[in-house]
Amino acid sequence: MESLALLRKMGGQFPLRCLNENRNFRFPQKALRPREFQEKNGKVVIQEILQQIFNIFNKNLTQAAWDRRSVETLQNGLHQQTEQLETCLHEKLLFSMLKLKKYFQRIRDFLKEKQYSLCAWETIRLEMGRCLLFIDQLMIRLQN
Template sequence: MATMCLLNICLVLLFSTEIYSLDCKMLHLQQNKVNMKSLELLSKMGGQFPLQCLNENRNVGFLQKVLRPTESQKENAKLIILEIFQQIFNIFSKNLTQAAWDRSFIQSFQNGLYQQIEQLEKCLHSERENEIPYLGNEKILFPLLKLKKYFERIGDFLKEKQYSLCAWETIRWEMERCLLFVDQLTERLQN
């Protein structure tokens, strides 16, 4: 039953991605839809935040403090969103044994992130064919480095807490905030 449900979710994600891949100008619509599904899956994945974890040290910082929206202008939004999705995917590919979350939700969440990463990479590749590579651009390089440091702190936090249930719940909560930040950046794509 769970396998059939997971298969249905994957097929919906696959078909919706194929439909939207026809035009990268519609990227914001696809991003909004899949991002909302990802938020829903994150919420369902663990349910209520465990009371025993309320006192957990949440010293990972907040993405909004690390990366101000002004640094994420429209031309950089896709690259920043791509980096956030790649980093979240990497975090959720680590030692999840202590998390005690529903595996089908985790897999669906990872599949959705992977689809978004692929879509963004395709659109960025087609946009950059005739442009100067962004790696030399300080306006994007600095925010990307900040993002990498932020997610390194998250990885360090998980290791320090030995991938405990409370550490994972704290990170799940923080990833919800990251996806909400992605929604703000996605709004820039449609303007």
């Protein structure tokens, strides 16, 4: 996925000094994988995750030491993907959205608590990589 590659490119290696900031935000993976997962529901989940990632990377990036061009390209790509999915969807799933929104709220709370520090942003960059990998896996499941 292009977004995952851009995420990796924009920051490079995770700074060793930030290892103590690493946190488990408890991605609600089980809630997002119901047994009878319909294609429409998967698109809603993907759209919500992309929108939330876009929102997170659209605020207070002043202390993040990332390549600005890569950040802008990531933001543009996420925005385009979100809009494309939105046109496909007519109804929202309340099913898993609450857990997903709480997950992203924990991330926003962490950033605020850490005052949007460089290490906080690096921790979030790793976490968003996990989200994008989940989207990749979900898309493969939806195509099969």
